[in-house]
Amino acid sequence: MGAISQSDMNLVGSHCGVSIGEDGPSQMGLEDLALFRAVPTATVFYPSDAVSTERAVELAANTKGICYIRTSRPETAIIYDSDTVFKVGEAKIVRESAQDKVLLIGAGITLHEALAAADDLQKKGVSARVLDPFTVKPLDERAVREHARAAGGRVVVVEDHYQAGGLGEAVLSALAAERDVVVRHLCVRSVPRSGAPAQLVDAFGLSARHVAAAAQELLQL
Amino acid sequence: MKGDKNVNIQALKDMANKLRIDSIVATNASKSGHPTSCASMAEIMSVLFFHTMRYKISAPRDPSSDRFILSKGHAAPILYAAWAEAGLFPVEDLKNLRKFESDLEGHPTPRLSFIDVGTGSLGQGLAVAAGMAYVGKYFDQTPYRVYCLVGDGEAAEGSIWEALHFASHYKLDNLVVIFDVNRLGQSEPTSLQHQMDVYDARLKAFGFHSLVVDGHDVSELIKAFDEAATVTGKPTAVIAKTYKGKGFPNIEDKENWHGKALGAEGEKIIKHLQAQITDGGVSLSARAPTADAPRVHLRDVTLSAPPAYERAQRVATRLAYGTALRKLADTNMRVIALDGDTKNSTFSDKLRNAYPERYVECFIAEQTLVGVAMGAACRQRAIVFASTFAAFFTRTFDQVTSSTSSTSTTSPTSPT
Ligand SMILES: Cc1ncc(C[n+]2csc(CCOP(=O)(O)OP(=O)(O)O)c2C)c(N)n1
Numbered sequence: 001m002g003a004i005s006q007s008d009m010n011l012v013g014s015h016c017g018v019s020i021g022e023d024g025p026s027q028m029g030l031e032d033l034a035l036f037r038a039v040p041t042a043t044v045f046y047p048s049d050a051v052s053t054e055r056a057v058e059l060a061a062n063t064k065g066i067c068y069i070r071t072s073r074p075e076t077a078i079i080y081d082s083d084t085v086f087k088v089g090e091a092k093i094v095r096e097s098a099q100d101k102v103l104l105i106g107a108g109i110t111l112h113e114a115l116a117a118a119d120d121l122q123k124k125g126v127s128a129r130v131l132d133p134f135t136v137k138p139l140d141e142r143a144v145r146e147h148a149r150a151a152g153g154r155v156v157v158v159e160d161h162y163q164a165g166g167l168g169e170a171v172l173s174a175l176a177a178e179r180d181v182v183v184r185h186l187c188v189r190s191v192p193r194s195g196a197p198a199q200l201v202d203a204f205g206l207s208a209r210h211v212a213a214a215a216q217e218l219l220q221l
Numbered sequence: 222m223k224g225d226k227n228v229n230i231q232a233l234k235d236m237a238n239k240l241r242i243d244s245i246v247a248t249n250a251s252k253s254g255h256p257t258s259c260a261s262m263a264e265i266m267s268v269l270f271f272h273t274m275r276y277k278i279s280a281p282r283d284p285s286s287d288r289f290i291l292s293k294g295h296a297a298p299i300l301y302a303a304w305a306e307a308g309l310f311p312v313e314d315l316k317n318l319r320k321f322e323s324d325l326e327g328h329p330t331p332r333l334s335f336i337d338v339g340t341g342s343l344g345q346g347l348a349v350a351a352g353m354a355y356v357g358k359y360f361d362q363t364p365y366r367v368y369c370l371v372g373d374g375e376a377a378e379g380s381i382w383e384a385l386h387f388a389s390h391y392k393l394d395n396l397v398v399i400f401d402v403n404r405l406g407q408s409e410p411t412s413l414q415h416q417m418d419v420y421d422a423r424l425k426a427f428g429f430h431s432l433v434v435d436g437h438d439v440s441e442l443i444k445a446f447d448e449a450a451t452v453t454g455k456p457t458a459v460i461a462k463t464y465k466g467k468g469f470p471n472i473e474d475k476e477n478w479h480g481k482a483l484g485a486e487g488e489k490i491i492k493h494l495q496a497q498i499t500d501g502g503v504s505l506s507a508r509a510p511t512a513d514a515p516r517v518h519l520r521d522v523t524l525s526a527p528p529a530y531e532r533a534q535r536v537a538t539r540l541a542y543g544t545a546l547r548k549l550a551d552t553n554m555r556v557i558a559l560d561g562d563t564k565n566s567t568f569s570d571k572l573r574n575a576y577p578e579r580y581v582e583c584f585i586a587e588q589t590l591v592g593v594a595m596g597a598a599c600r601q602r603a604i605v606f607a608s609t610f611a612a613f614f615t616r617t618f619d620q621v622t623s624s625t626s627s628t629s630t631t632s633p634t635s636p637t
Contacts (some may be wrong), residue, residue: 008598008604008605009591009594009595009598009605009607009624010604010605010606010607011591011594011607011608011614011621012542012567012569012606012607012608013608013609013610013611013612013613013614014539014542014563014566014567014568014608014609014610014611015539015566015610015611015612016611026612027610027612028611028612029610029611029612029614030612031615032611032614032615035614035615035618035621036614036621039621039625040625041625042621042625047538047541048538049536049538050528050530050534050536050537050538050540050541050544051528051530051541053538053541053542053545054524054527054528054541054544054545054548055528056545057524057542057545057546057549057606058522058523058524058545058549061522061549061553061556061606062520062521062522065625066621066624066625068614070611071537071538071539071541071542071567071611072537072538072539073537073539074537075535075537076535076537076538077532077534077535078530078532078533078534078535078536082527082528082529082530083527108538
């Protein structure tokens with residue numbers, strides 16, 4: 001049998017998004033998800049903590065075709081237990097209750113903003129579910145749809161990436177045929193500038209308060 | 222063969238003309254393609270495939286074999302012809318060029334059992350070849366050699382010069398770059414036309430052992446490739462002075478024939494070429510590799526230890542990447558890392574600090590970074606991780622898209 005595999009290459013892009021801070025827009029990866037999502041044979045990992053990043057690297061080494069791993073510059077909290085098992089195309093629900101009224105989706109630094117927003121919302125009496133996609137391609141579309149429905153059809157997706165072609169549009173595609181689901185997409189909508197990371201994340205509309213506000217708006221609809 | 226007095230020069234000349242005829246027949250059958258781009262490299266292909274290169278028809282992508290990368294992918298018909306004449310599939314199949322039912326596509330893709338990477342977007346082949354040569358020299362340490370054919374028009378691509386820089390820095394003396402200097406590009410002559418001295422000076426300045434040859438002289442080509450095999454510490458550039466459409470009367474060296482099948486002209490030209498074949502009965506075949514590449518195991522790679530973090534810790538995911546990379550490298554000797562001078566930001570330096578010989582610095586040349594990564598991963602030789610800032614992969618998008626064509630095949634020319 002002459003079945004011979006095609007080159008399996010793993011590319012790893014660090015310093016994604018405005019959260020790199022002071023270096024300014026020339027150093028910020030803001031189109032990389034669009035670029036790699038456009039490639040039919042690609043797998044795109046966007047891990048949100050150190051545990052899932054290590055597993056993403058291990059999975060990439062064993063995955064056929066081209067793999068892209070998007071990493072972030074800021075230090076972020078550990079979300080997962082060390083023995084958590086990750087799979088390509090399998091999202092994780094990092095927070096949920098039976099009363100959830102809105103689904104928040106984030107990755108990398110924005111998953112942490114989504115978790116902080118969920119805390120804020122809880123104080124105001126609103127339960128939010130939080131989903132970590134782990135891979136943006138393939139996106140766990142089944143989980144996105146199921147949890148969007150479970151959270152009353154309200155979804156906020158937030159990403160440190162330009163509007164086109166990233167996590168937000170992947171989520172929107174997954175929900176395109178769902179009746180009674182509304183989505184707010186928070187992303188970088190203009191060319192950023194230098195500044196402190198947290199300042200930029202807030203100024204470009206990705207911080208917890210923006211996520212919480214978007215969720216509140218959906219609840220008003 | 223070096224020092225071999227019994228080389229059948231006439232048979233190699235005849236083979237060059239057979240390859241020309243095959244290229245005309247195939248492009249006429251598909252009413253499209255680039256026969257004149259094939260004609261300029263016919264002697265180069267004849268000498269490489271029927272004299273110089275060591276490979277196996279029974280296993281076209283055998284890791285022990287010499288590699289050939291056609292960077293000017295539009296000359297696919299003559300590459301297909303060489304493999305057909307060498308016996309991989311019937312010469313008759315060449316008439317299926319560019320047909321939906323055939324894998325003999327307009328430009329080479331790895332759907333074919335004898336193609337490692339897709340080419341056709343010009344400027345990309347040399348970095349891939351350099352990646353293969355790096356693995357051959359430093360990891361496999363096996364005497365297979367890597368040949369890459371670059372068009373002269375294509376040589377205006379910056380990515381070619383990035384790759385030349387890489388190849389000479391790493392002393393890839395198992396790599397031979399052949400420049401097919403046929404003077405013409407697609408819509409007009411190339412910037413340098415036949416200024417062979419300028420090419421020679423540039424290649425020497427880039428640290429190559431550089432040779433200017435008559436690219437239509439079989440004996441000179443044999444000598445050049447033999448000489449290349451004796452050079453140590455430097456890659457070789459064979460700068461071949463050629464003519465586009467060589468051997469096609471009234472077309473040779475003329476503008477406006479790029480990317481055109483010869484149509485009705487073709488029959489006359491085929492007769493003209495056939496008349497020059499004096500020894501049609503001689504059969505030439507591939508020489509076998511001299512040594513086996515080591516067997517490597519690339520499956521089921523695991524971290525040497527599970528992630529170990531406390532909930533209270535704050536850790537950047539880029540740092541966790543470096544930690545995981547090093548842990549993977551602990552368990553598999555073929556895990557390698559490449560970076561474009563950002564290793565202390567991406568944290569790929571964690572692998573380098575532990576296993577310096579498995580880290581490949583590609584310097585600030587991201588197209589080469591990705592091309593070398595592609596080449597290093599070919600033929601199941603290594604598990605390759607290439608890192609830089611996410612923003613800088615943008616300029617490698619062309620390389621990324623070229624790496625994606627199809628997966629595997631069981632037959633040399635048809636979809637499976
Ligand atoms: C990146 C890129 N730009 C443009 C083209 C279109 N194109 C195909 S062949 C060609 C001319 C190539 O000239 P050269 O490298 O000298 O090869 P020749 O056909 O003359 O042997 C051009 C412009 C391409 N395939 N890739």
